[in-house]
Amino acid sequence: MYKAMLFAAALMLSGAAAPALADNLVARVSVSSQTMTVSKEGRVIHTWKVSTARRGFSTPRGSWRPTRMHRMWYSRKYEMSPMPYSVFFRGGYAIHGTGYVKQLGRPASHGCVRLATANAAQFYSLVREMGPGNTRIIVTN
Numbered sequence: 283m284y285k286a287m288l289f290a291a292a293l294m295l296s297g298a299a300a301p302a303l304a305d306n307l308v309a310r311v312s313v314s315s316q317t318m319t320v321s322k323e324g325r326v327i328h329t330w331k332v333s334t335a336r337r338g339f340s341t342p343r344g345s346w347r348p349t350r351m352h353r354m355w356y357s358r359k360y361e362m363s364p365m366p367y368s369v370f371f372r373g374g375y376a377i378h379g380t381g382y383v384k385q386l387g388r389p390a391s392h393g394c395v396r397l398a399t400a401n402a403a404q405f406y407s408l409v410r411e412m413g414p415g416n417t418r419i420i421v422t423n
């Protein structure tokens with residue numbers, strides 16, 4: 283017990299525990315259930331249907347902080363398709379709005395995480411409010 287407490291104190295003093303404490307906003311994307319759950323300061327505030335990668339494409343699994351944000355982005359890779367309220371988390375992968383709401387709840391994208399545009403706008407605003415450095419995006423199977 284004493285060693286565990288010393289180890290925890292050493293981690294805290296070294297700053298290793300700081301990232302976990304700084305995750306005030308967490309978006310958990312479940313590929314298997316095609317949902318995204320958003321927690322603010324440890325409390326679930328939204329659960330939304332999403333669309334992740336369809337057959338032949340993939341949505342990366344892992345944990346990231348947002349790298350950039352655009353109120354409106356146009357995909358240079360996919361015929362300038364609109365990507366409203368984009369929150370990029372890994373290279374060209376983003377959480378963003380879509381007009382194809384009939385597809386939400388099942389795989390349909392080229393790899394991004396698609397949300398209803400109103401939900402994407404809410405998430406975008408939350409990331410701006412809390413800050414990308416205090417936001418964590420987690421994609422799991």
